[in-house]
Amino acid sequence: MGAAVNTPARCAALLVAAPASGQGKTTVAAALARLHARAGRKVRAFKVGPDFLDPCWLEAATGAPVHALDLWMVGEGGCAAALHAAAADCDLLVIEGAMGLFDGSPSAADLAQRFGIPVLAVIDASSMAGTFGALVFGLRHYRADMPWAGVLANRVASPRHRDMLREGLREPGDWLGSLPRSADWALPERHLGLVADLPASEVMARIDAAADALSATPLAALPLERWAVEFPAPDAVDALPPLLAGRRIAVAHDASFAFVYRANVDTLEALGASVAFFSPLAGEALPACDAVWLPGGYPELYPQQLAAATATRDSLAAHIDAGKPVWAECGGMMALMDEICDMEGRSHPGWGLLPGVTRMHRRLAAIGPQQLALDAGTLRGHTFHYSTAASPLPVVARTARPDAAAAHDAGEAVYAHEGVRASYFHAWFASCPGAIAALLGGRT
Known part of the structure; x- marks a missing residue:
């Protein structure tokens, strides 16, 4: 049973972010949501900023509508109400960031700090080794008091490459695993962004393949309570006037x-x-x-x-x-x-x-x-x-x-x-x- 509207709601939540676009945020966010949904948990996903395409993949992973969270367009009150309502009824909220963690005004980092949502950084590590650690350190410490979960290395070439990345971290506890590059779960793109009109069977096959790979990471083994967030009750709002009644x-x-x-x-x-x-x-x-x-x-x-x-x-x-x-x-x-x-x-x-x-x-x-x-x-x-x-x-x-x-x-x-x-x-x-x-x- 969900929390009452005027009481706080507590729920695990992660904001899946990255240093830039194209790092694999949607793949990881959809895989994470699907992994826990398959385990019988109730999961809701959100997308930071305006976006029509990424939410299609997140909706397929969760089986629930995916709403935008944007502190300017939606408003702080609208974001607070959406997060509180979902947290009152769910085990996990997966929020996909937009562009890089600090890109845009407001940014995904602004949202994470406003609501205390831990950041899971996804980094395309295919062309780096030791610099991976510097990038992780920067994402975590660029701003003071950034809620933080850890990092997932994406498109990793080999076990040796994975070990080099992990060893380069200043804080070993940041490591939450890695995913190799694979055509099995790569998401197709065209102008404007991801392709969102594939057959449902192909969409689910790609998401399930990514979820299977994610299941072998340390991220999947950690208890959800580790990322529990308390979402305060939003301010009450009046019902909208019936300006379109009968139309x-x-x-x-x-x-x-x-x-x-x-x-x-x-x-x-x-x-x-x-x-x-x-x-x-x-x-x-x-x-x-x-x-x-x-x-x-x-x-x-x-x-x-x-x-x-x-x-x-x-x-x-x-x-x-x-x-x-x-x-x-x-x-x-x-x-x-x-x-x-x-x-x-x-x-x-x-x-x-x-x-x-x-x-x-x-x-x-x-x-x-x-x-x-x-x-x-x-x-x-x-x-x-x-x-x-x-x-x-x-x-x-x-x-x-x-x-x-x-x-x-x-x-x-x-x-x-x-x-x-x-x-x-x-x-x-x-x-x-x-x-x-x-x-x-x-x-x-």
Whole structure:
């Protein structure tokens, strides 16, 4: 039975971090979660910062929704509430960091220190020996009072290599084991990050293989109580006003429109809306609805299927012609435009419901936290895309970075056409429920 809402909750917790991206955090976090879930323990996973892809692997490992923890986007109160609720009902919380431990503002280190969560450092040791020890020492001692669990060496070449790494540690107790490089559990990647739409059987095979390897490490043998954290009860919050009561929101959701935070759906429902999912890739028409949310994803990977989705396109056109609202984020906006040019320069037709062209590039066009000031309030969120858009549509607003030093950054355009608002901006709905309700035609 979980702890009462107004009492602290105690649970084992680890924050899986690294000195940089690409070290194997997702592999280790998913393997750790799966290892304990297979043993019958109740495990929940979280992801630090904005991310739609890594959580898919963590969700497969735990069988439970994976929510974001970000001290700015989600807010300290939102993070506290999510951690407390999960800790009250679980044996282990596995939190995957973002980028390097100290990267970003706020960083994974900030979250670890705010909530006292021990850090498990994962380091790709494939091209180092003695320097491994210096790196571990730096991660642990760069800041005073860093909650610390230890280090796991990843992609280790041999038993001799493993021994060299362990012997180089200043503090032998930091060693929690190693994993060799293996194609059995390597996670495939493409632009934007990890591939998250593999067959479920392949996903689980890779996670289970990694969990099997992790089971032979000292990390797996240690009792969970070693990393117990007490999560204080969060401040009470008022229920959301029913700004979307009686409204039905249609949400595109498939491999092409996969960038959906479960917490955003929860916010819509907490505002009183009913949510109906539909699949453009399956050629489904809009369900009966009052408003539409077209999330981001990978429309550039499915241009033929989307062009053939005439029922989707025609029902969206009728919805727009009727003046009903549409909120289109990133990939959702791309699909609405006249044309998508892929990375090879080939042109593919979009749905032609917004004038404009989007072009894919081989380098990131924009990344980072953003906020959107609207009449009903300011939404927090982020941007992350490889394409750029050119459209004659009026720009009715622009996002801004949260730091004042970035005032020169023009931010992401918000285009307007009839009831459509479209942007590369990914919104975190709970940051300003009144603003998202207004975008979707609710009461303000």
